[in-house]
Amino acid sequence: MAQLTTEPIAAVQPLPERSVTVAGLIKELRTFQNRRGEMMAFFQLDDGKSSADVSVFPDLYARSRATLNSGGIVLARGTTGLDDRTGLLALKAEGLWTLDTARKLALRSLVINLPEGRPKPGFAKRLQASLREFTSGDTAVFLRFPNENGDRVSIALGEQWQVTANDALFEALSHFCDQEGLEFQYDPRRLLSDPAGGFEIKAA
Structure with missing residues (x-):
C-alpha cells in the first residue's frame, strides 16, 4: 500500500492544488444531480486513523460507479484543500481505483x-x-x-x-x-x- 499512496491521510497537508494519492474505505457516500442533470458524488475516505472529504465530478463519476460501490479499499488521487464545514482534508478527485485494480x-x-x-x-x-x-x-x-x-x-x-x-x-x-x-x-x-x-x- 505504501508504494501506491503519497502518505496517510493524517499526514497530508491541505495545501492549495497539491496532488496526492490516498487510500481508505468509502463512508457516507452521497450522490446527486447538478444543474445540468449530471450525476456527482461526495464521500468520506477513511483510512482508520483519519478521513478526507472527497468530491467526484460528473466525468469521473461516470467512469467510477463500480469503484464507488465496490465496498473495499479505494485509492483516490486528486488536488487538496480544506473543507470549511467539517475541517477535514478536502480532495477533488481526479482518479479512483479499487486496491486490486491499482495494484x-x-x-x-x-x-x-x-x-x-x-x-x-x-x-x-x-x-x-x-x-x-x-x-x-x-x-x-x-x-x-x-x-x-x-x-x-x-x-x-x-x-x-x-x-x-x-x-x-x-x-x-x-x-x-x-x-x-x-x-x-x-x-x-x-x-x-x-x-x-x-x-x-x-x-x-
Missing part, C-alpha cells in the same frame, strides 16, 4: 524469489510455459536465486517475457515459489495512463 495497473516489475537448492529438471521450460500465457503486458519479470557462493542474484527475463499481472498469473507462479516468494515493485505513475480511473495521459 495490477501500477505493477512495474515482479520478482520471483526461487528457493534454495538446484532447480528441478525441466524448470526453465515449465516456467516459460507458465509465463507465456500472460506475456501481453508491460510488467517486467525477474528471477532471484542463490549462486554458488550463497549470494542471491537477479536476472531480468527480457521484454518478450513481460506479463499482464492478474490473479491467474500469481496462481501459476505459486508452483515455483510460495506467495511470500513473489516480490511486487510498484510505480504509481502508471495509474495516470488509465482512462477508466480518470486520467487519459501518460506520465512523464
Whole structure:
C-alpha cells in the first residue's frame, strides 16, 4: 500500500492544488444531480486513523460507479484543500481505483524469489510455459536465486517475457515459489495512463 499512496491521510497537508494519492474505505457516500442533470458524488475516505472529504465530478463519476460501490479499499488521487464545514482534508478527485485494480495497473516489475537448492529438471521450460500465457503486458519479470557462493542474484527475463499481472498469473507462479516468494515493485505513475480511473495521459 505504501508504494501506491503519497502518505496517510493524517499526514497530508491541505495545501492549495497539491496532488496526492490516498487510500481508505468509502463512508457516507452521497450522490446527486447538478444543474445540468449530471450525476456527482461526495464521500468520506477513511483510512482508520483519519478521513478526507472527497468530491467526484460528473466525468469521473461516470467512469467510477463500480469503484464507488465496490465496498473495499479505494485509492483516490486528486488536488487538496480544506473543507470549511467539517475541517477535514478536502480532495477533488481526479482518479479512483479499487486496491486490486491499482495494484495490477501500477505493477512495474515482479520478482520471483526461487528457493534454495538446484532447480528441478525441466524448470526453465515449465516456467516459460507458465509465463507465456500472460506475456501481453508491460510488467517486467525477474528471477532471484542463490549462486554458488550463497549470494542471491537477479536476472531480468527480457521484454518478450513481460506479463499482464492478474490473479491467474500469481496462481501459476505459486508452483515455483510460495506467495511470500513473489516480490511486487510498484510505480504509481502508471495509474495516470488509465482512462477508466480518470486520467487519459501518460506520465512523464
